Amino acid sequence: MSGTQSSGGLDQSSLDEMGDEELVDLFLASSKNDRSAAHQCFEAIVARYKWLIDHVVRSSRFRFPPWDSADDVNSRAVFKVYRGLASWRRQGKLSSFIARIVTSEMIDTIRRVGRDKSWDCNTGVAGAGSERSSPMDSVAAQSPTPEAQAEISEQRSMVARLLADVCQDWKDSVIINEYVIGGRGAKEVAQKYEISEDVVYQRARRLRVRLLKWLADHGIHSSAQLLGPMTGIRA
Amino acid sequence: MTEELQHPDNELFDHFNGALGPERGRAVEDHLAACSDCASVAAVVRRLKEQAEQSRLADRESRDQARKEPDVDAHPDVGTLASFFYRKEDDANNQATAAHVAVCCDCSDMLAEYARADRIASLYSPSEATCAPMGETDWTLIDEWENSSFGRLKPESEAPDRKLLDKLLNLLKDRGTHIYEAAHHALKNAPPSAGSEELVPVILVNRDAEFRGVEVFEKTLNRPGVETLKHPRGSRRFDNNLLHALFDFRTGDQILLSNSVKLGAARIDYSNFGNVRPSAANYFIMAD
Numbered sequence: 001m002s003g004t005q006s007s008g009g010l011d012q013s014s015l016d017e018m019g020d021e022e023l024v025d026l027f028l029a030s031s032k033n034d035r036s037a038a039h040q041c042f043e044a045i046v047a048r049y050k051w052l053i054d055h056v057v058r059s060s061r062f063r064f065p066p067w068d069s070a071d072d073v074n075s076r077a078v079f080k081v082y083r084g085l086a087s088w089r090r091q092g093k094l095s096s097f098i099a100r101i102v103t104s105e106m107i108d109t110i111r112r113v114g115r116d117k118s119w120d121c122n123t124g125v126a127g128a129g130s131e132r133s134s135p136m137d138s139v140a141a142q143s144p145t146p147e148a149q150a151e152i153s154e155q156r157s158m159v160a161r162l163l164a165d166v167c168q169d170w171k172d173s174v175i176i177n178e179y180v181i182g183g184r185g186a187k188e189v190a191q192k193y194e195i196s197e198d199v200v201y202q203r204a205r206r207l208r209v210r211l212l213k214w215l216a217d218h219g220i221h222s223s224a225q226l227l228g229p230m231t232g233i234r235a
Numbered sequence: 236m237t238e239e240l241q242h243p244d245n246e247l248f249d250h251f252n253g254a255l256g257p258e259r260g261r262a263v264e265d266h267l268a269a270c271s272d273c274a275s276v277a278a279v280v281r282r283l284k285e286q287a288e289q290s291r292l293a294d295r296e297s298r299d300q301a302r303k304e305p306d307v308d309a310h311p312d313v314g315t316l317a318s319f320f321y322r323k324e325d326d327a328n329n330q331a332t333a334a335h336v337a338v339c340c341d342c343s344d345m346l347a348e349y350a351r352a353d354r355i356a357s358l359y360s361p362s363e364a365t366c367a368p369m370g371e372t373d374w375t376l377i378d379e380w381e382n383s384s385f386g387r388l389k390p391e392s393e394a395p396d397r398k399l400l401d402k403l404l405n406l407l408k409d410r411g412t413h414i415y416e417a418a419h420h421a422l423k424n425a426p427p428s429a430g431s432e433e434l435v436p437v438i439l440v441n442r443d444a445e446f447r448g449v450e451v452f453e454k455t456l457n458r459p460g461v462e463t464l465k466h467p468r469g470s471r472r473f474d475n476n477l478l479h480a481l482f483d484f485r486t487g488d489q490i491l492l493s494n495s496v497k498l499g500a501a502r503i504d505y506s507n508f509g510n511v512r513p514s515a516a517n518y519f520i521m522a523d
Binding site: 035039042043046047048049050051052054055056059060061062071074075076078079082083093095096098099100102103104106107108110111155156159160161162163164165167168169170172173174176177178179180181182183184185192193194195201204205208211212215220221 | 244245247248251252253254271272275276279280282283284286287310313314316317319320321322329330331332333334336337338339340343344345346347348349350351352353354355356357359361365366367368369370372373374375376377380381
């Protein structure tokens with residue numbers, strides 16, 4: 001029997017009055033030798049957070065196909081919470097811990113579903129395929145010479161090292177991605193990543209300073225040292 | 236007269252994004268012509284934009300190709316992305332992820348999902364209004380897992396002994412050539428098997444996992460996933476010692492299974508690993 005309260009089980013009102021930590025502790029202790037009690041504890045936990053789980057999944061900007069729907073994601077997320085509760089270190093709220101598990105399951109699904117070319121996670125349309133290519137995309141690019149390719153690789157490595165050094169956390173990375181490279185407005189970036197516009201501007205300013213310092217530390221004093229074969233200008 | 240700019244700051248980025256008006260844009264260009272530091276920053280931004288455009292074209296090309304799987308190894312896995320988002324301190328392990336996310340729109344979008352969920356969670360407080368019971372389907376996966384072999388503890392004989400595994404792996408690494416030669420020599424000199432059993436070398440080690448010799452056993456596959464190793468002359472010399480089988484199932488892990496030798500034979504059951512034959516196997520008996 002699954003999820004049913006066995007007779008002689010735990011007192012439901014006691015479970016409802018317990019704090020999250022106490023309830024999780026009881027669940028983990030019961031898991032070893034009293035599956036029925038463990039299930040009862042878990043039901044009490046999920047009752048508190050089912051709305052959160054559901055909301056995180058259904059309010060995602062991505063769309064799930066009928067064959068791997070939001071309900072399926074929800075069920076798998078609940079399963080992962082069941083198995084993952086032993087890993088909760090109590091350093092933050094249980095809601096954050098659960099939200100992390102749910103989001104990870106959601107991203108796994110999005111990536112898996114995204115590999116199916118008959119479904120577009122962004123539009124929720126079957127058979128949409130990839131975005132339309134421009135005529136330029138269909139023109140075969142000339143392959144660079146091996147020497148040019150080696151130089152391109154070296155340039156890419158340098159840029160990767162630069163980014164690894166100047167980005168201190170995820171906010172730096174996404175601001176470089178969306179604001180610096182992608183050209184999105186600070187307000188748009190702030191809304192997408194749940195941060196303030198001020199943070200976007202402050203971080204961009206600091207990134208610029210760190211970037212300058214990195215270039216100086218690595219002996220790069222002219223733009224020609226960075227442009228290389230891509231623009232045909234050699235240092 | 237163009238207004239003199241003191242290091243454009245964020246206006247530099249806005250200029251490259253086409254967000255500045257013509258007059259401010261000209262002022263930035265004038266500054267870049269005169270300031271090598273800002274020109275270097277501008278060059279980096281230009282390079283990043285060029286690389287990003289190339290990556291976008293490459294991604295589109297790979298998605299358009301029929302049956303071509305995108306390179307899943309190019310993106311950090313979900314666990315790495317989560318660690319990157321939730322870690323507070325600067326961590327060298329996250330540096331590669333930081334560099335990747337800075338130029339990957341897909342992974343950046345995934346981080347936006349973490350940010351959104353984290354915000355929802357921070358504001359959430361369980362209440363009677365939000366209380367919702369589990370559905371039957373929510374229990375399906377849990378029940379399946381608990382009722383399968385994965386949900387049960389391994390029997391003692393299969394419980395991994397990490398120290399022993401490490402000792403044996405080190406032995407193979409350090410003395411592999413010598414052991415191989417000894418095994419080859421033992422197999423060459425062993426009388427042929429009376430039946431169809433395969434002859435296998437069993438490495439003898441002492442309690443400290445030091446190499447002591449090789450003994451040849453006959454191996455029989457009883458059924459898929461179960462094999463018996465038996466001393467060909469029926470010797471009881473190794474009775475009550477453990478025979479350890481070190482398997483490589485190509486999962487990335489080495490699996491160590493053990494069982495006692497009784498009446499000159501030991502049975503090894505690896506059927507829990509999907510009845511797939513191991514790609515490599517080494518056998519050991521640890522005895523004084």
